[in-house]
Amino acid sequence: MPHRERHPVTAALQKVAAQQKTQHKAAQQKSHQPAQPRAVVVGGGVAGLVAARELARQGLDVAVLEASAAFGGCVARHEVAGLMLDAGAESFATRSSVVADLAGELGLGGSIVAPNPAGAWLQLPESAQPLPKTSVVGIPADPAGADIVKAIGRRASLRAAADKVLPLGTLLRKEPLSLGELVRTRMGSAVLERLVTPVAAGVYSADPDVLDVDSVVPGLRAAVVRHGSLGAAVGALRGAAPAGAAVAGIAGGMGLLVEHLVKDLKDRGVRLYTDAKVSGLERRDGGWRVASAAGDFSPAGLVVATDGVSAVRLLAGSLPGLEAAEPAPGPAVALVTLVVDLPELDAAPRGTGLLVAPGVAGVRAKALTHATAKWPWLAAEAGPGNHVLRLSYGRAAGQHAPEAEAFEDFTSWPDEQLCAQALADASVLLGLPIGEDDVLGRKVVRWVGALPSATLGHRARVAEVRRLASGQHGLQLAGAWLAGTGLAAVVGDARQRARLLAEDLGAGTAPEGAPADSP
Ligand SMILES: Cc1cc2nc3c(=O)[nH]c(=O)nc-3n(C[C@H](O)[C@H](O)[C@H](O)COP(=O)(O)OP(=O)(O)OC[C@H]3O[C@@H](n4cnc5c(N)ncnc54)[C@H](O)[C@@H]3O)c2cc1C
Structure with a gap:
């Protein structure tokens, strides 16, 4: 095609028109693109x-x-044997109203439920008993209480009571201070190993000797200084907590x-x-x-x-x-959920579940939640005679833990091995044999690094x-x-x-x- 020279004015006008067209197109495109979020x-x-x-x-x-x-x-769900179950968090603390308020704003206020007040049990190496109630992370407010004496024995209870008269010394100024050291120094090893360690493992998947007391129970250290003893501090913290169950669910x-x-x-x-x-x-x-x-x-x-x-x-x-x-990185935790058809469990032989002290022969789980005993809504959904058991594995051992309790990375165990262990553990912990034939469904969930350290x-x-x-x-x-x-x-x-x-x-x-x- 022959090349034709344009008049300079016409060319300038055409250039402006072309520019306007391009700008208009860009603006049009921009209006179709979502603006950047603030x-x-x-x-x-x-x-x-x-x-x-x-x-x-x-x-x-x-x-x-x-x-x-x-x-x-960490708040996730999964389906096991046709039931929609929580695969991570299954409750919330009621010490403040923030979660209940949020649930209310989301239209879930009417669905907030309290757990079965029967409460959890404590599995000690030689026996099981209901978990003492007046405590904070297992630390008793009154070490002379009948339930505490039953769990740790009379001599250990007397040792723990020395907390009332022992001078505070410099321990409370130590930075950082572990939960284990505070409890061992004030109340002795039996309180630590038989009461505090199982709770710390259940909640934090860690040994009290590696847990920072100020992270785990903010305000406890100051309360000990204010009240003069660990037991009195626990009593004060408990007294300040709202009445009713410490946790709720949906x-x-x-x-x-x-x-x-x-x-x-x-x-x-x-x-x-x-x-x-x-x-x-x-x-x-x-x-x-x-x-x-x-x-x-x-x-x-x-x-x-x-x-x-x-x-x-x-x-x-x-x-x-x-x-x-x-x-x-946070500790690794493996959860095994078993749905079983076992009417013998209707009686909830261990309340809402158990926290396991170290040294229980043959048992590797650190906690078992009998979810259908804990939450009546779930029992109704599961149907007569059916039960949901959730066993958790993985605790970081502290320097005082016996060698046999050394940390084992259960999250790397294959599913079949973990499920077999869970069946064996549940049988011991609930005090009745649970066999493969009783199992309606099972699932393993691994939480690696999800719990903060x-x-x-x-x-x-x-x-x-x-x-x-x-x-x-x-x-x-x-x-x-x-x-x-x-x-x-x-x-x-x-x-x-x-x-x-x-x-x-x-x-x-x-x-x-x-x-x-x-x-
Ligand atoms: C097994 C288990 C049971 C628990 N039970 C209870 C209970 O009963 N009651 C209770 O109150 N609490 C419980 N907790 C603790 C509670 O669930 C957690 O404290 C809480 O849910 C943490 O919320 P979060 O948003 O801080 O962290 P997370 O839930 O860990 O969420 C962090 C998110 O960030 C995402 N993420 C990470 N990196 C990136 C990236 N680079 N880009 C984009 N996204 C990223 C992750 O995928 C994750 O979804 C439990 C926790 C676990 C693991």
Whole structure:
């Protein structure tokens, strides 16, 4: 085609028109692309979901990026023998109302249930007995109580009672101080090994000698100083706790909390991404650059609500000094759920289950939950004569643990081996033979590094992380590794962190506890 020279004015007009067309097209494309969220939440466990909800309530456009295929983290569900069961957390502490409040806002208030008041039992090497009730992580308020004497013997009870008169000395000023050392020094080894160790293993999957007393029972150390003895401090903490059961559940399972949270977030327009592992976080233009398997994001604000190891690794480049505060990976736990057809268990021979002291011959489980005895709603769902048993494995041994109790990595055992062990353990612990023929269904779940470490020095590490993050515009950190293990700790903290971020970003502050349908 011959080349034709254009008039200069015509050419200029054509150029302007072309430019306008391109700009219009770009603007059109942009309007079809979703704008960048103002805030991104990394991690879709309960901490992340609660933080996202709070940010959305404050009027912010939010995205949640979850690495795995499902939201909820440690609050997960699975199906065993046709029953939908909790595969992780199955209750929440009632020492504060935060979880119940959240459940209420999500329309689950009417489903909150108390467990069977029969309570749990304690399996000692030679016998089993109901778990003493007036205690904190197994530490008795009154070591002379009949149930304590039964568990540890008269001589050990007398030794424990010396706590009332022993001078406090310098122990309470020790940094860090382990739960084991505090109990052993004040009340003696029998209280530690027979009462505290089984509870610590059940809740923290760790030996009291490796647990930081300030992380496990915040306020206990100060209470000992105030009241002059460990027993009196435990009594005071117990007295300050709300009346009624220490834990509650949700009829249908704790998994419903996550289901309802996710639905609520969808209704609020929160963008939810699963299989969206975040691989990089960096400061960019006063905000953040988030690299994830679901794409890159550039939010103004960020809540990092992963486990501690992931959070530190993601933020180390942006927060100098953070690397030194990286927590140890949490303990590994394996849970074996057995659904059995065994009407003999209708009588709930060991209440709602057992915590197992070290040294029980042949038993490797650290705890057994008789879930159908604990939760009447589940018994009704399971049907007559059917029972749900959940056995947990894996405890980190402390330096004083006998060699036979040395840490064994049950999470690496094949499923069949773990299930066979669980059947044998359940038979011993419940005091009746349970055979293969009784089993309607079984499932093994492994939680590796999901429980945060509460090991020695953890409180100081948390304080350091909080200090490093506090001056950072557009950044908050949430999750159990900082807030403490358990939903009661995690939910309250995540709400508070999200409110701080919203304030930081200049968003409106909806009052706490405002109706669920408020923005
Ligand atoms: C077996 C078990 C039983 C428990 N039982 C109870 C109980 O009965 N009562 C109770 O109160 N508490 C219980 N807990 C503890 C409680 O469940 C936890 O403290 C709480 O759920 C922790 O919530 P979280 O959001 O902080 O962490 P998590 O639930 O661990 O969630 C963190 C999320 O971050 C995601 N993530 C990690 N890295 C990345 C990344 N790079 N990118 C994107 N996402 C990432 C993870 O996949 C995960 O979903 C239990 C825990 C376990 C493991």
